[in-house]
Amino acid sequence: MNKPFQTPIVLLGARLLSPYIMLFGWYVIIHGHYSPGGGFQGGALLAASILLIRVAGGRRVAQLQIKEFATTPLAVVGVSIYFAAGLVAVAMGGYFLDYGMLPIPGMDPAWLRYTGILIIEVGIGLAVMAILVMIYDNMVRGEDYG
Amino acid sequence: MIWEVELIILVFLALSAIVALEVKDMLVAVVMMTIFSFLMALLFIAMGAIDVGFTEAVIGAGVTGILFVVVVFQTSRKSND
Numbered sequence: 001m002n003k004p005f006q007t008p009i010v011l012l013g014a015r016l017l018s019p020y021i022m023l024f025g026w027y028v029i030i031h032g033h034y035s036p037g038g039g040f041q042g043g044a045l046l047a048a049s050i051l052l053i054r055v056a057g058g059r060r061v062a063q064l065q066i067k068e069f070a071t072t073p074l075a076v077v078g079v080s081i082y083f084a085a086g087l088v089a090v091a092m093g094g095y096f097l098d099y100g101m102l103p104i105p106g107m108d109p110a111w112l113r114y115t116g117i118l119i120i121e122v123g124i125g126l127a128v129m130a131i132l133v134m135i136y137d138n139m140v141r142g143e144d145y146g
Numbered sequence: 147m148i149w150e151v152e153l154i155i156l157v158f159l160a161l162s163a164i165v166a167l168e169v170k171d172m173l174v175a176v177v178m179m180t181i182f183s184f185l186m187a188l189l190f191i192a193m194g195a196i197d198v199g200f201t202e203a204v205i206g207a208g209v210t211g212i213l214f215v216v217v218v219f220q221t222s223r224k225s226n227d
Contacts, residue, residue: 036196036197036200037197037200038197040201041197041200041201041204044201044204044205044208044209045204045208047209048208048209048212051209051212052212055212055215132209135213136212136213136216139213139216139217139220140216140220
């Protein structure tokens with residue numbers, strides 16, 4: 001990206017703000033199954049915290065946080081968590097995403113459904129975060145922006 | 147919600163939309179779009195749709211603003227051919 005002037009204050013502010021946005025994103029994901037929010041909104045907040053550093057710091061600083069080649073495996077891990085939770089329920093004799101059939105010992109079905117929604121929301125959050133960061137990386141690729 | 151507050155939000159919503167359409171500088175238009183999204187999220191929350199308002203605030207005011215800025219900086223106003 002073309003930069004008319006360069007100042008460390010923008011990067012300092014972004015560094016101050018980014019961890020709190022990321023913490024709030026995890027809060028939204030973890031509390032998503034009984035309050036507003038959820039996997040998509042939390043993942044978008046995580047992506048916003050990473051994109052803030054990428055916009056403020058440029059390519060070299062961005063590589064210190066999450067490298068460009070790490071976004072695709074993160075997305076694959078997130079989608080795999082989602083489908084693993086669904087297909088394990090199928091393998092245990094229920095329907096797809098039937099959380100009551102998940103093989104976690106010592107839990108009654110209500111708590112199993114509670115935990116199952118939490119598991120797939122962590123997967124959705126990871127996938128959304130990785131895909132949004134990947135879109136940004138592919139949009140700025142080929143342009144020397146830092 | 148108090149209807150006066152909603153009226154003020156609606157007036158600023160229309161103002162930001164008109165400025166985003168009419169302004170010459172693309173960066174100002176992106177910022178006005180962000181303001182539009184945030185006011186829209188406030189209205190959604192006032193109407194009781196907390197989840198929709200949350201999504202609008204995160205996506206409309208956060209991520210698409212950054213992506214629009216990238217697009218503005220990667221394109222030029224006049225074509226080269």
